[in-house]
Amino acid sequence: MKGNPTKREVSFMEKKDSKQNPFTLFTTVFLSKMTANLIFTAVLLAIALFLFLWLNSRPAGGVAVLTYGEDGQTMEIPLNKDARYDVDTGLYTIHLEVKDGAIAFVDSPCPDHLCEGYGWLSRQDDWAACLPAKANVVVMSEGG
Secondary structure (H helix, E strand, C coil): CCCCCCCCCEEEEHHHHHCCCHHHHHHHHHHHHHHHHHHHHHHHHHHHHHHHHHHHHCCCCCCCEEEEECCCCCEEEECCCEEEEEECCCCCCCEEEECCCCECCCCCCCCHHHHHCCCCCCCCCEEEEEEECCCEEEEEECCC
């Protein structure tokens, strides 16, 4: 022993044993990262479940409001009775169908037929528009 007689010389084996095993260190870091990832995934799944339930719990609408024409005329359409509506907007005659509490543009005379692509609207705040005919439909809550 050279230098300070109070310090004890430690062999290579003692140094290796006194430090943390590299495998233990790896598993500790890996498990803590894996735990963090699992918690993050669980939180994301909980948020997705909440949004899914919230969006699907909106009440079905009872009335649709059609706004059409150059001057923005409106027409309330009840969704509780199956019917077909043919409305002259001044540009085109649009065809709306109410069936099973939902409304949709059908057999559109406009050039691109995009309004038919909106499909059946039944939930509150669902909407569709036919721009060439200057018409739009919005599903309102019960009582309009």
